[in-house]
Amino acid sequence: AQSVTQLDSQVPVFEEAPVELRCNYSSSVSVYLFWYVQYPNQGLQLLLKYLSGSTLVKGINGFEAEFNKSQTSFHLRKPSVHISDTAEYFCAVSDNGAQKLVFGQGTRLTINP
Amino acid sequence: EAGVAQSPRYKIIEKRQSVAFWCNPISGHATLYWYQQILGQGPKLLIQFQNNGVVDDSQLPKDRFSAERLKGVDSTLKIQPAKLEDSAVYLCASRLGRNEQFFGPGTRLTVL
DSSP states (O other), rough: OOEOEEEEEEEEEEEEOOOOOOOEOOOOOOOOOOOOOTTTTTTTTEEEESSSSSSSSEEEGGOEEEEEEETTTEEEEEEEEEEGOOEEEEEEEEEEESSSSOOOEEEEEEEOO | OOOEEEEOOEEEEEETOOEEEEEETTEEEEEEEEEEEOSSOOOOOEEEEETTTEEEOSSSSSTEEEEOOOTTOOOOEEEEOOOOGGGGEEEEEEOTTTTTTEOOOOOOEEEE
């Protein structure tokens, strides 16, 4: 069975500082990985996805993530955060494209001025 | 293009009452999902439809939850009777082919 662990439930950072949100997964088959963002009182929006190819994936809003098969990780990074990045971030794994997603428990990113 | 629509956005009921949520997916999306997101947790899949057929309902508490997608377009999720632990956000998502899932804004249910 697939599972996702997001190692930090909350991450506070100062504005314009870099941030890394950690995600580890377990899967016995081919893996597809996703990061979604959820702003308050809204649904989930796709930030980026890894399906195949380059292990460094660039997404929207300046975010990027790196697929590391040996460490079974897919950490999300941004070199300089903005107040508007305050949200909940979810890592998800699938074994068949976006057919069936298993989500982590989420990381709340709080940006302090 | 219009996104996934859900209604109502908020619902407050007392335990043992019934409630229904509605979802209209993006036009042309054959696959529709209902997720339950309890506060502080990630979304958990309840049921997946392909057109009007159920693909996966293994995590749907069938003694109280039901869902249908009769014409293969919009869908309803019902809880009858509701329990306190059903308080959550219910998210609907739709997908075309192997592409990403698109999520609606959700319905926040509070059971008192």
